[in-house]
Amino acid sequence: MQYETQMYETQQMGDQLMELNMGPQHPSTHGVLRFVIHTDGELIKRVEPDVGYLHRSIEKIGEQVTFQGFLPYTDRVDYVSAMTANHAYARAVEKLIDCSVPKRAQYLRMLADELCRIASHLIAIGTYPMDIGAVTPFVHALREREKINDLMEALCGARLTYHYMRIGGVGFDLPKAFETQVHAFLKSFYVFLDELRPMLQDNTIFLKRVCHLGAFSKEDAIAYGIVGPNLRATGFDHDLRKNAPYACYEELDFKIPVGMGEQGTLGDCYDRFDVRVKEMRQSAYLIEQILGQMPEGDILGKAPKTIRVKDKWAYASVESARGELGFFVVANGQPNAYRIKIRSGSFAAMSMLPVIAKDVFLADLVAIIASLDLVAPEIDR
Amino acid sequence: MSDLARENNEWFFLLERFPELILNEKTCVDMPLFICPEDQDYNVLEVLTFFKEHDAYHMDYLKFLSITDWSDVLEVVYHLFSYRTQKRCLVSKRISREGPRLHSCSHIWPAANWHEREMFDLFGVVFDGHPDLKRILLPDDWQGHPLRKDYTQNQTYNGVSTSRTYLTQLPSFSEDISTKTPLTKG
Numbered sequence: 001m002q003y004e005t006q007m008y009e010t011q012q013m014g015d016q017l018m019e020l021n022m023g024p025q026h027p028s029t030h031g032v033l034r035f036v037i038h039t040d041g042e043l044i045k046r047v048e049p050d051v052g053y054l055h056r057s058i059e060k061i062g063e064q065v066t067f068q069g070f071l072p073y074t075d076r077v078d079y080v081s082a083m084t085a086n087h088a089y090a091r092a093v094e095k096l097i098d099c100s101v102p103k104r105a106q107y108l109r110m111l112a113d114e115l116c117r118i119a120s121h122l123i124a125i126g127t128y129p130m131d132i133g134a135v136t137p138f139v140h141a142l143r144e145r146e147k148i149n150d151l152m153e154a155l156c157g158a159r160l161t162y163h164y165m166r167i168g169g170v171g172f173d174l175p176k177a178f179e180t181q182v183h184a185f186l187k188s189f190y191v192f193l194d195e196l197r198p199m200l201q202d203n204t205i206f207l208k209r210v211c212h213l214g215a216f217s218k219e220d221a222i223a224y225g226i227v228g229p230n231l232r233a234t235g236f237d238h239d240l241r242k243n244a245p246y247a248c249y250e251e252l253d254f255k256i257p258v259g260m261g262e263q264g265t266l267g268d269c270y271d272r273f274d275v276r277v278k279e280m281r282q283s284a285y286l287i288e289q290i291l292g293q294m295p296e297g298d299i300l301g302k303a304p305k306t307i308r309v310k311d312k313w314a315y316a317s318v319e320s321a322r323g324e325l326g327f328f329v330v331a332n333g334q335p336n337a338y339r340i341k342i343r344s345g346s347f348a349a350m351s352m353l354p355v356i357a358k359d360v361f362l363a364d365l366v367a368i369i370a371s372l373d374l375v376a377p378e379i380d381r
Numbered sequence: 382m383s384d385l386a387r388e389n390n391e392w393f394f395l396l397e398r399f400p401e402l403i404l405n406e407k408t409c410v411d412m413p414l415f416i417c418p419e420d421q422d423y424n425v426l427e428v429l430t431f432f433k434e435h436d437a438y439h440m441d442y443l444k445f446l447s448i449t450d451w452s453d454v455l456e457v458v459y460h461l462f463s464y465r466t467q468k469r470c471l472v473s474k475r476i477s478r479e480g481p482r483l484h485s486c487s488h489i490w491p492a493a494n495w496h497e498r499e500m501f502d503l504f505g506v507v508f509d510g511h512p513d514l515k516r517i518l519l520p521d522d523w524q525g526h527p528l529r530k531d532y533t534q535n536q537t538y539n540g541v542s543t544s545r546t547y548l549t550q551l552p553s554f555s556e557d558i559s560t561k562t563p564l565t566k567g
Contacts, residue, residue, distance in 0.1 A: 052518040095410045222441050225492035313409040330449050341447040351495035380518055
């Protein structure tokens with residue numbers, strides 16, 4: 001609205017900045033996003049993200065439905081990595097009602113989380129080269145993701161919005177021959193990971209596009225509340241699975257990959273890409289361990305049918321594919337929550353974009369946006 | 382307080398500097414909650430600055446800002462975390478529902494910039510000193526602040542209906558569906 005009037009004034013020749021509109025429908029914005037870009041020639045002087053096109057008022061819906069009834073909506077908060085959103089909300093309610101989760105359910109949750117993390121990173125890894133002009137890796141990545149979708153369908157009957165977790169456990173036990181299928185997937189997945197290096201990380205054209213681009217320091221990242229792989233790419237090893245272990249992550253052995261500035265500046269687009277590739281390999285190791293150590297037992301703990309908690313708040317978060325995803329739930333004795341607040345990683349990353357994308361070329365903006373792995377529904381909720 | 386108390390109470394420095402804060406460990410599970418006095422002129426910014434700058438706390442990460450509408454008052458909650466000391470806490474301040482104002486903390490944590498815009502958008506709280514306070518999730522010409530408990534949606538937005546008329550004919554959950562006439566599209 002206010003931009004329209006400015007647009008006509010600045011579209012003249014002169015020493016003013018030119019105002020460009022990008023989006024809301026744009027192939028590289030990963031959802032519906034709009035940017036207002038002020039350029040001086042090819043250089044971006046200022047970029048203003050305009051978010052909210054995917055606002056579905058999920059927080060308001062959470063005040064209208066019961067605690068259990070809100071679980072399917074959490075899938076829609078971040079539909080690229082829906083399991084982790086399920087997990088975070090289930091943990092928050094379990095904290096409220098002080099409900100313990102059986103060990104087998106915890107392992108099933110971790111299994112689902114890690115599969116979902118790989119699926120989400122495959123989207124990030126696949127679409128990143130496509131946004132900057134290489135289409136082949138996208139097809140390879142989506143081929144692997146398709147196998148995870150099949151596994152998820154076998155596990156819970158849905159391919160994208162799972163609603164697999166319940167308050168106190170998970171909905172379904174492992175289907176028949178699931179472990180064999182996962183091992184078969186992992187076998188082909190390792191081949192894919194090995195192929196990725198010559199395809200992208202040793203590719204001079206790719207490196208020239210992403211190295212030294214969009215770097216920010218660890219201090220800036222913390223000040224802006226950046227979390228997840230974007231934070232770890234700056235060389236800071238903070239991962240909720242290690243630093244504040246939930247489920248049974250402390251029983252498993254895995255490393256946290258951090259950015260090392262291998263090909264350029266520390267914390268640049270290459271580091272963010274590289275951290276995700278390494279994280280996928282760690283997730284694959286985790287899945288092997290989880291399947292090997294899977295205990296027997298119940299999959300659903302004892303949770304009351306109608307949850308009524310008097311004047312209690314709880315905050316729980318998990319390490320989603322885009323970093324800390326947290327749910328803050330306020331209960332006041334009713335079977336529905338009084339207030340739900342969702343803290344998402346993409347929202348923080350998006351708020352930092354005007355700082356990162358300053359004095360860069362217009363064509364590099366797309367590379368920066370894609371490297372942050374922004375998912376629009378998670379920003380807008 | 383004695384030295385022993387100083388060692389045992391991790392919030393000693395804070396409560397020494399701001400004795401008026403109430404420490405509540407019951408309300409929020411696993412997390413201490415500091416409640417600021419309800420006095421309208423009380424400057425919550427000093428507490429937040431102290432949290433950020435004191436070496437014992439060093440809260441460098443503002444996780445989020447949340448507001449709860451308690452029908453008579455709005456409760457603003459800051460969620461703070463420190464990467465260095467691994468401490469975390471909530472700071473709450475109750476403000477009036479009519480013409481709510483607070484000082485912006487976006488100069489302490491740049492992350493607060495967008496969180497405050499979101500709270501302005503959804504609750505109508507004005508943050509003084511904010512660099513660019515405008516709506517973020519909703520369109521600029523939206524009426525009202527939807528997450529308030531007394532919010533009622535306008536029937537139309539720019540001439541477009543915001544509800545589907547035939548949905549209003551649905552029987553409510555409490556009524557017996559079988560006695561209702563079949564659903565017709567209106």
